[in-house]
Amino acid sequence: MRTDVLRLDLRLRRxxxxxxGLAAGAYLLLVVAAYxxxxxxxxxxxxxxxxxxxxxxxxxxGSITSTAGWLDANMYANVAPLLALLxxxxxxxxxxxxxxxxGTLGLLASLPLSRTAALAQKMAALLLVSAVxxxxxxxxxxxxxxxxxxxxxxxxxxxxxxxxxxxxDLGAVALLVGAITDVRGAALGGASAVAGAAYLLNALxxxxxAVRSIRWLSPFSWAIGSDTLxxxxxxxxxxxxxxxxxxxxxxxxAALRRLDIH
Amino acid sequence: xxxxxxxxxxxxxxxxxxxxxxxxxxxxxxxxxLGFLGPNGAGKSTTIRCLLGLYRPSSGRARVLGHDPAAGDxxxxxxxxxxxxxxxLPASLTGGEVLSRFAGIRRLRDTTYREELVERxxxxxxxxxxxxxxxxxxxxGIILAFMHRPQLLVLDEPTSGLDPLLQDEFATLLRxxxxxxxxxxxxxxxLDEVQRLVxxxxxxxxxxxxxxxxxxxxxxxxxxxxxxxxxxxxxxRLLATVPGVTITAATNGHVxxxxxxxxxxxxxxxxxxxxxxxxxxxxxxxxxxxxLYAARDxxxxxxx
Numbered sequence: 001m002r003t004d005v006l007r008l009d010l011r012l013r014r015x016x017x018x019x020x021g022l023a024a025g026a027y028l029l030l031v032v033a034a035y036x037x038x039x040x041x042x043x044x045x046x047x048x049x050x051x052x053x054x055x056x057x058x059x060x061x062g063s064i065t066s067t068a069g070w071l072d073a074n075m076y077a078n079v080a081p082l083l084a085l086l087x088x089x090x091x092x093x094x095x096x097x098x099x100x101x102x103g104t105l106g107l108l109a110s111l112p113l114s115r116t117a118a119l120a121q122k123m124a125a126l127l128l129v130s131a132v133x134x135x136x137x138x139x140x141x142x143x144x145x146x147x148x149x150x151x152x153x154x155x156x157x158x159x160x161x162x163x164x165x166x167x168x169d170l171g172a173v174a175l176l177v178g179a180i181t182d183v184r185g186a187a188l189g190g191a192s193a194v195a196g197a198a199y200l201l202n203a204l205x206x207x208x209x210a211v212r213s214i215r216w217l218s219p220f221s222w223a224i225g226s227d228t229l230x231x232x233x234x235x236x237x238x239x240x241x242x243x244x245x246x247x248x249x250x251x252x253x254a255a256l257r258r259l260d261i262h
Numbered sequence: 263x264x265x266x267x268x269x270x271x272x273x274x275x276x277x278x279x280x281x282x283x284x285x286x287x288x289x290x291x292x293x294x295x296l297g298f299l300g301p302n303g304a305g306k307s308t309t310i311r312c313l314l315g316l317y318r319p320s321s322g323r324a325r326v327l328g329h330d331p332a333a334g335d336x337x338x339x340x341x342x343x344x345x346x347x348x349x350x351l352p353a354s355l356t357g358g359e360v361l362s363r364f365a366g367i368r369r370l371r372d373t374t375y376r377e378e379l380v381e382r383x384x385x386x387x388x389x390x391x392x393x394x395x396x397x398x399x400x401x402x403g404i405i406l407a408f409m410h411r412p413q414l415l416v417l418d419e420p421t422s423g424l425d426p427l428l429q430d431e432f433a434t435l436l437r438x439x440x441x442x443x444x445x446x447x448x449x450x451x452x453l454d455e456v457q458r459l460v461x462x463x464x465x466x467x468x469x470x471x472x473x474x475x476x477x478x479x480x481x482x483x484x485x486x487x488x489x490x491x492x493x494x495x496x497x498x499r500l501l502a503t504v505p506g507v508t509i510t511a512a513t514n515g516h517v518x519x520x521x522x523x524x525x526x527x528x529x530x531x532x533x534x535x536x537x538x539x540x541x542x543x544x545x546x547x548x549x550x551x552x553x554l555y556a557a558r559d560x561x562x563x564x565x566x
Contacts, residue, residue, distance in 0.1 A: 103346070104352055115336070
């Protein structure tokens with residue numbers, strides 16, 4: 001498979017990807033290093049139990065002093081998706097609509113490379129972009145045992161995978177909106193709105209009756225659900241995230257064929 | 263007989279209900295340098311983008327190197343070198359990175375000609391594109407268009423930002439390409455450049471082709487300017503009756519007129535007027551284009 005476009009796009013975002021990856025890793029290292037100070041703090045669990053709605057808004061459910069609860073509450077339920085989506089939605093909005101607006105897509109499209117082939121490489125680049133934060137976080141969590149924090153590695157790997165797919169899917173929403181509207185702002189705004197709604201739907205479901213029954217609609221519930229680090233990733237979630245990504249990719253292929261490239 | 267490298271038939275392109283191109287038809291024959299001219303917004307870039315498959319035509323069709331650019335198969339672009347009118351290169355890459363990455367996508371293995379072009383144009387390869395002047399970016403664009411020795415060159419305002427010396431070097435490059443049998447579609451505002459380089463001209467205005475002819479024939483039909491001076495009063499009304507004559511200025515002792523067609527009927531009228539001096543300027547395409555361009559707002563649809 002040719003990778004020229006993939007490598008070019010990653011090269012153009014090299015600094016942002018490196019900085020965000022390092023920031024995510026450094027942040028998780030701090031979270032891990034702080035764990036010994038909180039792991040026996042029953043007051044923290046009592047505080048969460050007393051404010052379930054407020055805690056739910058930050059994606060926190062159940063005990064946060066357990067190994068899985070600590071990582072969930074401080075990274076995987078909120079900060080990690082936020083950083084991963086920042087990169088993936090940012091890239092998704094730039095890869096078609098942004099590059100068409102700044103004129104670089106036109107030069108690329110005048111080369112002997114079909115739109116299908118170019119998009120396939122951009123989708124592959126999106127997958128790699130989506131894996132930066134989960135990958136860096138996974139690497140940083142390897143330091144956990146030194147601080148008395150030993151997660152279930154299989155579950156952590158599973159969550160890293162589903163988080164990557166979640167970021168990919170929402171980045172693909174930006175790619176699709178960009179290919180349909182040819183407006184970077186619409187791609188960025190549309191995908192961010194979908195991400196925000198999906199996050200709230202998943203986070204508030206445990207405490208808000210009105211949304212509990214439709215929680216399954218949120219890709220966040222497929223990826224990080226509730227207590228995923230402790231209980232493991234549901235295969236159905238993995239399948240749903242993959243299927244959504246494929247569907248969005250196919251729709252983007254169709255939209256890109258019709259796009260006027262300047 | 264082999265199909266011409268570029269064949270455009272009744273090409274129409276509409277953007278949100280606005281017609282940018284209307285039944286545009288022309289062709290570029292093999293080995294020919296065709297000048298594609300028109301005022302701003304006439305539809306030059308829109309036509310070029312349709313030829314490269316960047317825009318899908320609303321109706322009509324184009325054939326480029328035997329392929330339909332709208333079919334989605336980009337393989338024909340291996341034989342095309344394109345320089346866009348508004349060149350935008352990835353800003354954070356150096357000139358060298360731009361050339362090597364685009365050469366990589368083209369699978370260009372032999373870089374000898376690319377290196378020769380870098381040398382001839384004095385391209386700056388070590389600095390990021392964002393720090394380069396317009397002229398230095400344009401040099402990179404020219405190298406990107408020429409480096410794979412394409413069968414067809416599509417050049418939109420190629421000398422924009424280049425100094426006169428580099429414009430000459432570019433003209434030499436173009437003549438070498440034509441001598442090697444390559445076909446060139448040259449879109450330009452620079453009439454001097456076009457008159458020096460091209461064999462045929464297509465002029466587009468308001469999305470419609472208004473002229474498609476050889477430079478030789480256009481020059482023959484273009485208006486000649488004649489200046490007459492007199493040391494006595496004359497009645498210029500007789501001059502205006504000659505077919506093909508338009509009096510553009512008439513002041514005391516001086517008459518300027520433009521004239522198309524045979525000279526004899528005009529001379530028959532001038533001789534009895536006994537002018538002091540007669541000066542005739544050779545036909546200039548510029549006059550013809552000014553007339554064509556001046557009419558651009560008359561019912562012309564907008565183009566991208």
